[in-house]
Amino acid sequence: MIELENLAGGFNVDPLEGLLWGPLRESFGLAPEQWKRLTEVVTLHMALDRFLFLRVTLGLTMLAGDRANVQRITRRVNKMRFAARLDLAQDAGWISEDLADDIAVVNGLRNRLLHFDVKRGVDEAPELASPEAFRAFTQRGARAWAGLAAYLMPVVQRAAEEPGGAPPATSQS
DSSP states (O other), rough: OOOOOOOOOOOOTTTTTIIHHHHHHHHHHOHHHHHHHHHHHHHHHHHHHHHHHHHHHHHHHHGGGGGGHHHHHHHHHHSSSSSHHHHHHHTTTSSSSSHHHHHHHHHHHHHHTOOTTTTGGGGGHHHHOOHHHHHHHHHHHHHHHHHHHHHHHHHHHHHHHHHOOOOOOOOOO
């Protein structure tokens, strides 16, 4: 067994590249730049997932007002699939249709990548194969992130600045 602490490398050298990442990337038929795009898609999806979770949780909590059981709402929203949270946020009017479409594009690509067909390779996800397609995807992802952040940041700032500026935090069983 190789001990990771004993692997040497200079600046910008990943000691796991030859041991793990390179062979794994090659098993999927991805070039290093495509692998980088894949990790960026997954990272973006993770960020949007947290923002969407917060948007739905805040929406439900604010809707319930003083009656809100924040802990239970949080647990329930956490159990929801991404697509269900997205549908709820859009149907409740908490996000616009355009924002929901941008978020859905990110979720759709992430799902295609999660269920990647090695036989089809990067044809399964042209956004990984083409810098132009990835740039177009990235623009939609950036709009999605900015759209969710535009709502959440003022709420977070208000909560930090003002006692009682946050949604109610009562906990009832």
